[in-house]
Amino acid sequence: xxxxxxxxxxxxxxxxxxxxxxxxxxxxxxxxxxxxxxxxxxxxxxxxxxxxxxxxxxxxxxxxxxxxxxxxxxxxxxxxxxxxxxxxxxxxxxxxxxxxxxxxxxxxxxxxxxxxxxxxxxxxxxxxxxxxxxxxxxxxxxxxxxxxxxxxxxxxxxxxxxxxxxxxxxxxxxxxxxxxxxxxxxxxxxxxxxxxxxxxxxxxxxxxxxxxxxxxxxxxxxxxxxxxxxxxxxxxxxxxxxxxxxxxxxxxxxxxxxxxxxxxxxxxxxxxxxxxxxxxxxxxxxxxxxxxxxxxxxxxxxxxxxxxxxxxxxxxxxxxxxxxxxxxxxxxxxxxxxxxxxxxxxxxxxxxxxxxxxxxxxxxxxxxxxxxxxxxxxxxxxxxxxxxxxxxxxxxxxxxxxxxxxxxxxxxxxxxxxxxxxxxxxxxxxxxxxxxxxxxxxxxxxxxxxxxxxxxxxxxxxxxxxxxxxxxxxxxxxxxxxxxxxxxxxxxxxxxxxxxxxxxxxxxxxxxxxxxxxxxxxxxxxxxxx
Numbered sequence: 001x002x003x004x005x006x007x008x009x010x011x012x013x014x015x016x017x018x019x020x021x022x023x024x025x026x027x028x029x030x031x032x033x034x035x036x037x038x039x040x041x042x043x044x045x046x047x048x049x050x051x052x053x054x055x056x057x058x059x060x061x062x063x064x065x066x067x068x069x070x071x072x073x074x075x076x077x078x079x080x081x082x083x084x085x086x087x088x089x090x091x092x093x094x095x096x097x098x099x100x101x102x103x104x105x106x107x108x109x110x111x112x113x114x115x116x117x118x119x120x121x122x123x124x125x126x127x128x129x130x131x132x133x134x135x136x137x138x139x140x141x142x143x144x145x146x147x148x149x150x151x152x153x154x155x156x157x158x159x160x161x162x163x164x165x166x167x168x169x170x171x172x173x174x175x176x177x178x179x180x181x182x183x184x185x186x187x188x189x190x191x192x193x194x195x196x197x198x199x200x201x202x203x204x205x206x207x208x209x210x211x212x213x214x215x216x217x218x219x220x221x222x223x224x225x226x227x228x229x230x231x232x233x234x235x236x237x238x239x240x241x242x243x244x245x246x247x248x249x250x251x252x253x254x255x256x257x258x259x260x261x262x263x264x265x266x267x268x269x270x271x272x273x274x275x276x277x278x279x280x281x282x283x284x285x286x287x288x289x290x291x292x293x294x295x296x297x298x299x300x301x302x303x304x305x306x307x308x309x310x311x312x313x314x315x316x317x318x319x320x321x322x323x324x325x326x327x328x329x330x331x332x333x334x335x336x337x338x339x340x341x342x343x344x345x346x347x348x349x350x351x352x353x354x355x356x357x358x359x360x361x362x363x364x365x366x367x368x369x370x371x372x373x374x375x376x377x378x379x380x381x382x383x384x385x386x387x388x389x390x391x392x393x394x395x396x397x398x399x400x401x402x403x404x405x406x407x408x409x410x411x412x413x414x415x416x417x418x419x420x421x422x423x424x425x426x427x428x429x430x431x432x433x434x435x436x437x438x439x440x441x442x443x444x445x446x447x448x449x450x451x452x453x454x455x456x457x458x459x460x461x462x463x464x465x466x467x468x469x470x471x472x473x474x475x476x477x478x479x480x481x482x483x484x485x486x487x488x489x490x491x492x493x494x495x496x497x498x499x500x501x502x503x504x505x506x507x508x509x510x511x512x513x514x515x516x517x518x519x520x521x522x523x524x525x526x527x528x529x530x
Contacts, residue, residue, distance in 0.1 A: 002188075003388070004039055004065070004066060004079070005036060005037075005039070005042075005079035005080055006076075006079070006080075006387070006388045006391070007071060007384045007385055007387055007388055008187070008188070008384060008385050008388070012382070012385055013385060013388065013389065014382050014383075014385035014386040014388070014389050015389060016312065016386075016389055016393070017312075017314040019311065019314060019316060020311060020312040020313075020314065021393065023308075023311040023312065024390075024393070024395065024432070024452065027430065027432045028395065028430050028431060028432050028452060028453065028454055029429075029430055029454055030394070030454070031390075031393040031394020031395045031454055031455065032394040032454055032455045032456070032457040033391075033392060033393060033394035033455070034394070034455065034457055036080045036081075036082075037080065037081055037082025037083075038082070041082040042065060042079075042082040042084055043061045043062065043065060045082065045083070045084065046061040046064055046065055046084070046087055047087075049064070049089040049090055050089045050135045051089055051090065051110055051112065051135040052110075053089075053090045053092075053106070053110075053137075054106060056092060056093055056094060056095075056099060056103060057090040057091065057092050057093075057103070057137075058090065058091045058092075058093060059089065059090045059091075063091045063093075064087045064088050064089070064090070064091055064138075065084060065087060067087075067088060067091050067117050067120070067127075067138040067140055068084050068085075068086070068087040068088065068127070068129055068138075069084060069120075069127060069128075070120055070121060070122035070123065070125070070126060070127040070128075071120070071121050071122060071123050071185075071384075072122065072123050072124055072125045072491070072492075072493060073123075073396065073398045073466045073470075074125065074128075074463060074466070074493075075125070075127070075128075076387075076391070076396075077459050077462050077463050077466075080391065080459075081459040083459060085129070085131075086129040086130065086131050086132075086136070087129055088115060088129055088136045088137050088138040089112070089135045089136055089137060090112075090135070090137045090138075091117075091137070091138045091139075091140055092107070092137060092138065092139040092140065093140055093142070093143055094139065094141070094143055094144065095143040095144075096143075096144070097144060097160065097218070097255045097256055099143075100139060100141065100144065100220065100253060100255045101220050101225070101255070103139055104139065104220050104222075104253055107137045107139070107522075108222055108522060110135060111134050111135065112134060112135040112136060112137045112522070113130060113132055113134060113135070113136045113137070113522050113523075113525060114136075114137055114138075114139060114249075114253070114522055114523055114524065115127060115129060115130075115136065115137070115138050115139075115249065115524050116138070116139055116141065116192075116196075116249040116253050116254075116523075116524060117138045117139065117140040117141065118141055118142075118161070118162060118189065118190035118192050118193035119142075119164055119185065119188040119189040119190045119193055120188065121185040121188050121189045121193070122193075122197070122488075122489070122491060123399070123488055124485070124488050124489055124490065124491030124492065124493040124494055125491040125492030125493045125527070126197070126248055126249070126489060126491040126492070126524070126527055128491075128492050128526065128527075130525055130526050139253060140162075141160070141161050141162030141190065141192060141253075141255070142162045142190075143160075143162060144160025144161055144162040144163070144192075144255060144256075145159075145160050145162050145163040145164070145167055146159070146160050146163070146171070147159055147163075147168075147171040147172070148160065148256070149258075150172075150175055150177075152175065152177070155177070155260060155261050155262060156215055156258055156259070156260060156261065157172060157177070157179070157258070157259055157261045158256060158257070158258045158259075159171075159191050159256070159257050159258075159259070160255065160256065160257075161190060161191060161192025161195075161217070161254045161255050161256060161257050162190050162192060163190060163191050164187065164188055164189065164190055165181070165182070165183075165185075165186035165187060165188075165189060165190075165191075166186070166187055168191055172261060173264070176263055176264055177261040177262060177263055177264060178261065178262065178263075178264050179191075179207070179213060179259055179261055180201065180203055180206065180207030180213075180262070181194060181199070181201040181204075181207060181210060181213060182201040182202045182203055182380070182381075183199050183200065183201050183202070183487070184202070184380070184381060184383055184384060185384065186201075186381050187381050191257045191259065192254045192255075192257055194210045195210055195214050195217065195244060195245055195254060195257055196244070196245070196246065196247050196248050196249060196254055196489075197246065197248060197487075197488070197489035198210060198211060198245050198246040198487070198489065199487060199489075200438070200439055200446070200486065200487035202297060202299070202341075202380065202438070203296040203297045203341055203343070204439055205295055205296055205297050205298060205341070205439065205440060206294070206295065206296035206297070206341070206343055207262075207296070210245070211241075211242075211245050212260070213259050213260050214229070214241060214244075214245060214257065214258075214259060214260075215229050215230070215258040215259055215260050216228050216229015216230045216241065216257075216258045217229060217241075217244060217254055217255075217256050217257045217258060218254070218255055218256040219244055219247075219251060219252040219253065219254050219255075220252050220253040220254075220255055221251055221252030221253075221517040221518060221523075222252070222517065222518045222519070222520065222522055222523065223516070223517050223518070223519070226240070226244075226251075226252065226517070228240040228241045228243070228244055229241050229258060230258075243513055246489065246490075246528075247528070248489055248490060248491065248524060248527045248528045249523055249524035249527065250514050250518065250523055250524055250525075250527060250528050250529060251513065251514060251517045251518060251523065252517055252518065252523060253523070265343045265344055265345075266344070266345050266346065267342070267343065267344060267345060267346050267348075267349045268296070268341070268342070268343045269341075269342045269343075269349060269370050269373065269374070270297070270339055270340065270341050270342070270370065270373030270374055270376055270377045271339070271340045271342060271353065271367065271368075271369065271370055271373045272337060272338070272339060272340075272367075272368045272369065272370075272371075272372035272373050272376075273337070273338040273340060273357070273360050273365045273366065273367050273368070274306075274326055274331050274335050274336070274337055274338075274365065274366045274368060275331070275335065275336045275337075275338065275360075275363060275364055275365050275366075276330060276331045276332075276334065276335060276364045277303070277334045277335075277336065278302055278303055278334070278336050278410070279410075280336075280363045280364045280365075281300055281336040281338060281363070281365075282300070282406075282409060282410065282437075283363050284338070284359055284360050284362075284363035284365055285298055285300050285338060285437065285440055285445070286406050286440075286445075287359045287363075288356050288359050288360070288440075289440040289441065289442060289445075290442050291355070291359065292442075293352050293355045293356050294344065294348065294352055295340055295341055295342060295343070295352055295356060296341035296342065296343035297339065297340065297341030298338065298339075298340060298341075298437070298439075298440045299338070299339040299340075299436060299437065299438060300336065300337075300338045300339075300436060300437040301336060301337045301338075301339075301434075301435075301436040302336055302413060302434065302435045302436065303333075303334045303335065303336055304417070304432075304433065304434035304435070305337075305434035305435055305436050305450070306335055306336050306337040307434075308432070308434050309337065310322075312386075322368070325368075326366060326368075329366045330364070331364075331366055337372075338360070338365070339372075339373055339376055340353075340356055340373070390452060391455075394454060394455050394457075395452055395453065395454060395455060396452070396453050396454075396455050396462060396466070397450065397451065397452045397453075398450075398451055398466065398469070398470070399448060399449060399450050399451070400416065400448075400449055400451075400470075400473045400474070400477070401438065401446055401447060401448040401449070401485065401486045401487060401488060402446065402447050402477045402482035402483055402484070402485070402486055403439070403441075403444060403445070403446045403447070403482060403483050403486040404444050404445070404447060404480065404481065404482045404483075405443060405444040406443070406444050406445065408444070408480055408481065408482070409437070409444070409445055409447065411480065412447055412476075412477070412480045412482055413435045413447050413449070415476050415480060416433070416435065416447070416449045416473055416476055416477070417433040417434070417435065417449065419472050419473055419476045420433040420449075420451050420469060420472075420473065421433065422472070423468055423469045423472050424453060424469075426468075427465060429453060429454060430453075430454075431451055431452065431453035431454075432451070432452045432453070433449060433450070433451050433452075434449070434450055435447060435448065435449040435450070436448055438486075438487070439486070439487075446486040446487065447482070447486075448486075449473075451469065453465075453469075470493060474494070474496075474497050477497075478497055478500050478501075483501060484497040484498060484500075484501055489528075490527065490528045491527050491528070492526060492527060495526070495527065495528060495529065495530045496530065498528070498529075507529070510528070510529060511529055514529060
């Protein structure tokens, strides 16, 4: 069963050892835990539904509450406090694409605003229900979860847009194929959600971001269906797939997705490499990325994240042995950990590892084998569960991410962490900030920073503190010329910063597209475009 006011399955946790809790107290100070509101309290605040809806719609308080929020920090505050704010008047639960089309027509005929719902994992406010005088509905796509077409000759698979990551891969596995798109939200996020937020997976270095994997699809708009894609490439004007990618529900309801799949690899391993300091590690990762060695992942943690990972991992004796070994190899304080994904045939894996390690050793890297990497792989989707544990201990946590040229990687990383510490200091608080490079390109890299801080002990104070932090971090990204989002999309949280990235003409083009397909602004208003 999925948690109604947090992340993931209720039977899964990410416990912290006493050593890990002591580390947090040392760096941040004591947490301020407070009891969560009960589900009964949250349900009691759900207002009566407006409007009359036909078969397939749910108007009960439970369904409406469970689709009202995602996983952004404001969503968390709302869920934990039981103060959900606006909820939809009905939740449509189509079982087929035809059902979804019928429900969209019905909602529009009733004059309703439509907020699409996939896996509920958005961290930037894509699911926020607008306060409106007209009815608001969610159309939840979880029922559209089947493989409806598989073509090994062309290496294409067609799915309902509501299929989750595990269900998608499970349906490809008997055919010997995979998609290979693994965002941290993989267990719950959906292929349709990946497309409309321009998602990246942890192994996009090999398999590609979602824009490389998205072959085509069917978008239901208020003006009628729009089919995009179907050919490998075209120079016949702008690619309409690009209008669907990153559209965040503003143009319509994506019900069908065709993706480019590939045979499952024979081998896959993850290896750990330690570097003596950040500059050496950054040089190594840049050179590996620009050498076009066919790896599947390069994930580099800075010194603060490396220390945090090792301290939170527990296993004190094992960690002590590791540090003794690294010390003998000339690596001490300031060490940085690189996780490399090695995927392919046995011969390809051996060659890729050998070539990557030639560069790594030139930069002082020490290979520590597969054990640490395989441990990371086993727990790769458990990371979000740590947010539950931190909250219970009285700490909040959030992330920001961007993408910059190589020359800006260190300045932006340091500026983000410094900005966060300045924000905490203004409130006489301490916070803990750490960063990794999650994706690597020949021209630059993505920067993914995490911030852990004591709860204020009050929902309004927590929200105000987060708003101050988010605004300062976003301003820092914009000032350094980074994108406001590399992989989380725009939603509500990033919408104020999009015009600075796209420019007035770019924003005019986006608004024109929305007006052409949704002239009354009924589809997910307030997201992407303010």
